[in-house]
Amino acid sequence: MFTPAQRLYILFLFTLVAIMFLLAAYTAWIDPPVTYGFWGGVKHGFFAVQNGIIGLFSGRHYYAPLHTGWYRWGYWVGMFLIPGFLRICFEVLEIFLQEWLR
Numbered sequence: 001m002f003t004p005a006q007r008l009y010i011l012f013l014f015t016l017v018a019i020m021f022l023l024a025a026y027t028a029w030i031d032p033p034v035t036y037g038f039w040g041g042v043k044h045g046f047f048a049v050q051n052g053i054i055g056l057f058s059g060r061h062y063y064a065p066l067h068t069g070w071y072r073w074g075y076w077v078g079m080f081l082i083p084g085f086l087r088i089c090f091e092v093l094e095i096f097l098q099e100w101l102r
Contacts, residue, residue, distance in 0.1 A: 027043070035064075042075070
């Protein structure tokens with residue numbers, strides 16, 4: 001049904017998703033009485049999807065109820081800029097590996 005390369009790719013994606021959920025579960029915990037700033041927003045924004053899915057089953061917050069004005073900016077940076085930057089880094093790494101393996 002799947003080629004060995006496809007199976008390896010699916011296993012890689014499953015492992016990556018599992019690692020992201022574990023990181024979100026233990027490092028991006030949002031404590032409601034704590035006031036978060038910009039860097040807290042970056043961390044919470046990066047794990048926004050994972051925190052949202054975990055919150056569906058546990059009642060966990062995905063956005064800090066107490067935050068500064070910069071938290072919102074950090075949240076957007078964490079949601080969009082950091083994953084985009086990581087994608088570009090992996091694409092550049094792929095190009096280097098393809099050239100190196102020729």
